[in-house]
Amino acid sequence: MNNMSAPDVSVIVGAYEAMPYLIRCLESVEAQTLGAHRIELIAVDDGSTDGTGEYLEEFAARSAVPTRVVRQANSGGPSGPRNVGMGMARGRYVFFLDADDYFADDALANMVAMGDRAGTDVVLGKVEGVNRGAPKSMWRRTADRVDVYDSQIIFTLSAQKLFRRDLIERLGLRFDEELRTGEDALFTMEAYIRGSGVSVFADRTCYYLVGRDDGKHVTKSGDYTHRFDSARAMLALIHDLVPAGPKRDRLLVRPFTVGLIQQFGPRIMKESAEIRRHKLELAAPLMAAYWSPEVARRIKVAERLRLECVALGRLDLLDDILKYIRAGKEPEVVLRGRGRTPHLAYPHFGDRRAAIPDSAYEVTIRDWVGKPGGRSIEPPRLIRQRRSLTRRLARGVRTWVRGTR
Structure with a gap:
């Protein structure tokens, strides 16, 4: 793979006891309209015992998406696998895909196009919950660039976003492996604050956030x-x-x-x-x-x-x-x-x-x-403020009407 041109997106999947959810997760990577040649998949099996590691290796052997698999002892949380993946990533962008979740088919194409057009360092794609809740207030409209200090994006700090890899390397961003929860919020907030802008793609769902029915979801632990x-x-x-x-x-x-x-x-x-x-x-x-x-x-x-x-x-x-x-x-x-x-x-x-x-x-x-x-x-x-705005709009309408007579 070192002789291949750099992909547009490095999709990093940290997986622990992820079966059978992992199957749909990886199928959604293969289905991306962005194209297999523009994606690399880095999958880190974090000490699973349910066949997760074996399935990842099988996928890597047959998939058109260039895939590297790392199998390691359990690290105790999602930060370690994500950090390993970042150290291996070569893409212009990085996306952290949870092994429980899955993409919409055009998710990466839409987010990459927005990041390239707007020149922003972080792109948020609309999230929809499956058997669980999902944040909603930030998806009211698509925006090439939003202000972190005057928007609702601070209420979605999960890691499932498109990050420009130059930002990650320039700031030396990594997930805090000492934190047992909230490590993704810390990473994302720093990217929001120190990066060169945030985009929001809200026209269609990009990411499906899945609620596991086996009680093993990481956010419920600790x-x-x-x-x-x-x-x-x-x-x-x-x-x-x-x-x-x-x-x-x-x-x-x-x-x-x-x-x-x-x-x-x-x-x-x-x-x-x-x-x-x-x-x-x-x-x-x-x-x-x-x-x-x-x-x-x-x-x-x-x-x-x-x-x-x-x-x-x-x-x-x-x-x-x-x-x-x-x-x-x-x-x-x-x-x-x-x-x-x-x-x-x-x-x-x-x-x-x-x-x-x-x-x-x-x-x-x-x-x-x-x-x-x-x-x-x-x-x-x-x-x-609302009354003042209403009066200004009314005056503007009256002025426009008079001008058309």
């Missing part, structure tokens, strides 16, 4: 301490790479609302006193170092209140709020101040003894009363 390790690493990465200010605050929303807050959901009320105390101890330095009023204002009230309770070290207050939310109660909307600013009166609103500031109850972004999707409520600032 204890809660690993989740805190992941949150700690992400918070530190953002703090180190992005100067203080609104951009950093925007990115910090992600590890607080996807990662840390999940450790303080309804399940915590059923956990032992020892685990509850330990979680609070793990969270305390993170809240002290990275939580701020500026970050809090970018988060919906119900989530913000949970995090405020954690910052205060008050599991008793957290229990009250969790019980209220779980009961499906709708907080009263209380208007305060000259600007008639809405506040959602969750438990302990206005209770000075609880030490939760009134500002924690203030609606600062679009929110909902009751369940998400219920009655929408917005801060006066957004209402004024």
